[in-house]
Amino acid sequence: MNPLALDLNEQLSKSNPEIADMLSDLGKLMYYPKGILSQSAEAKATKYNATIGMATYSNKKMYADTLNNVFGELEPDEIFPYSPPQGIEPLRDLWQEKMLKENPDLNKTDMTRPIITNALTHGLSLVGDMFVNSGDTILLPTHNWGNYKLVYSTRHSAVFETYDIFDENGNYTTDALVNTLANYNKDKVVLILNYPNNPTGYTPTKDQVNQIVTAIKDLAERGTNVIALVDDAYYGLFYEDVYTQSLFTALTNLQLKNLLPIRLDGATKEFFAWGLRVGFITFGVNDETAKSVLEAKVKGMIRSNISSGPMPSQNAVKYVLEHNETFDQEIQHNIDTLQARYEVTKDVVYDEKYKPYWQPYEFNSGYFMAVQVKGVDPETLRTHLIENYSIGIIALNKTDIRIAFSCVEKEDIPHVFDSIAKAIAELQN
Numbered sequence: 001m002n003p004l005a006l007d008l009n010e011q012l013s014k015s016n017p018e019i020a021d022m023l024s025d026l027g028k029l030m031y032y033p034k035g036i037l038s039q040s041a042e043a044k045a046t047k048y049n050a051t052i053g054m055a056t057y058s059n060k061k062m063y064a065d066t067l068n069n070v071f072g073e074l075e076p077d078e079i080f081p082y083s084p085p086q087g088i089e090p091l092r093d094l095w096q097e098k099m100l101k102e103n104p105d106l107n108k109t110d111m112t113r114p115i116i117t118n119a120l121t122h123g124l125s126l127v128g129d130m131f132v133n134s135g136d137t138i139l140l141p142t143h144n145w146g147n148y149k150l151v152y153s154t155r156h157s158a159v160f161e162t163y164d165i166f167d168e169n170g171n172y173t174t175d176a177l178v179n180t181l182a183n184y185n186k187d188k189v190v191l192i193l194n195y196p197n198n199p200t201g202y203t204p205t206k207d208q209v210n211q212i213v214t215a216i217k218d219l220a221e222r223g224t225n226v227i228a229l230v231d232d233a234y235y236g237l238f239y240e241d242v243y244t245q246s247l248f249t250a251l252t253n254l255q256l257k258n259l260l261p262i263r264l265d266g267a268t269k270e271f272f273a274w275g276l277r278v279g280f281i282t283f284g285v286n287d288e289t290a291k292s293v294l295e296a297k298v299k300g301m302i303r304s305n306i307s308s309g310p311m312p313s314q315n316a317v318k319y320v321l322e323h324n325e326t327f328d329q330e331i332q333h334n335i336d337t338l339q340a341r342y343e344v345t346k347d348v349v350y351d352e353k354y355k356p357y358w359q360p361y362e363f364n365s366g367y368f369m370a371v372q373v374k375g376v377d378p379e380t381l382r383t384h385l386i387e388n389y390s391i392g393i394i395a396l397n398k399t400d401i402r403i404a405f406s407c408v409e410k411e412d413i414p415h416v417f418d419s420i421a422k423a424i425a426e427l428q429n
């Protein structure tokens with residue numbers, strides 16, 4: 001059991017032993033992680049808060065005006081009634097059209113219509129309910145989003161196995177994944193594939209995608225049942241020549257019976273609409289029976305947890321997909337803003353003068369980048385930066401920190417990294 005859960009249980013046993021006894025097994029296992037959210041809360045008052053998974057200007061969130069103005073446009077019937085558990089049908093179709101447009105290699109017949117979720121975390125949890133048993137293996141990169149642990153390990157008692165996606169020089173590599181899959185000998189695996197990656201901001205190139213897909217194909221052909229969960233939270237935020245279709249497309253096109261590609265994506269990051277809670281779950285299958293059974297089961301899962309998603313948010317996303325001329329330009333403007341910040345970040349972090357302080361992990365997309373710091377403890381550095389430099393960063397583990405360039409103005413980026421270098425130098429001495 002996680003030490004934080006143990007501590008909560010102990011506190012409750014002392015104050016209210018009866019309630020402690022009433023907790024289910026899951027209730028006993030649950031805790032609130034000391035992860036990104038609590039580190040973000042501690043950085044709230046900093047001048048440069050590079051902790052959060054949103055995109056901001058120095059004085060406001062980065063959003064699209066069309067989406068901000070949409071709520072005045074909706075009819076009462078688009079706000080107040082219940083949505084069906086699977087979400088409103090026109091939005092499902094519009095999102096499917098969007099997917100097909102952005103993924104020219106994907107065939108409409110090889111996928112289910114996207115089912116609407118209460119954003120991506122809900123989709124992750126639905127996948128857990130549908131496919132993950134106690135003891136199942138979840139295979140994912142060492143650099144991964146912390147919440148997967150709560151969703152799959154705490155809620156479903158899955159076992160996590162990780163592989164590195166960077167070599168000792170910080171360059172992306174598929175070697176460890178390929179080796180891990182080549183040596184995998186159980187009959188079932190859940191792969192989490194998240195690119196652009198949180199926390200490192202890396203998306204594979206076309207060649208690297210081919211290596212990943214071939215390794216997965218070989219494993220499935222050897223007989224392992226492979227559930228390939230493609231977490232496309234940051235889809236579309238690409239700043240270099242990378243594979244810009246979803247890995248879901250490449251995997252779906254393999255057409256293997258024992259490989260089930262599942263795509264999770266949504267408005268959260270793609271439309272700069274974190275609080276709307278609109279996401280989608282799509283299965284890469286072409287058999288009509290499988291399609292309708294999977295849809296019925298997901299509908300039952302939704303009916304039995306949130307019952308149905310929020311109607312105003314779904315209609316807001318539907319509206320911008322239907323009135324997309326200005327909206328698309330607004331989103332592109334935001335992506336361009338992030339791209340400009342990415343470029344400055346890249347210039348700064350690879351500067352020779354910072355070599356004594358950190359080694360960057362290769363990055364080319366998304367909101368974040370991460371560096372391995374030299375000779376300091378990331379947690380000590382994090383608090384030192386808040387207290388002395390009014391800078392918020394995330395301490396990821398014993399060696400790495402994450403910086404959200406999505407939350408730092410382009411002009412401020414050199415100052416932020418220079419301050420991080422100064423702070424490291426101070427702590428090294």
Ligand SMILES: Cc1ncc(COP(=O)(O)O)c(C=O)c1O
Pocket residue numbers: 053118119120121122145194198231233266268274279
């Ligand atoms: C990799 C990744 N997946 C999923 C999510 C969750 O997205 P949502 O807010 O839509 O639940 C996040 C959010 O930070 C994320 O970084």
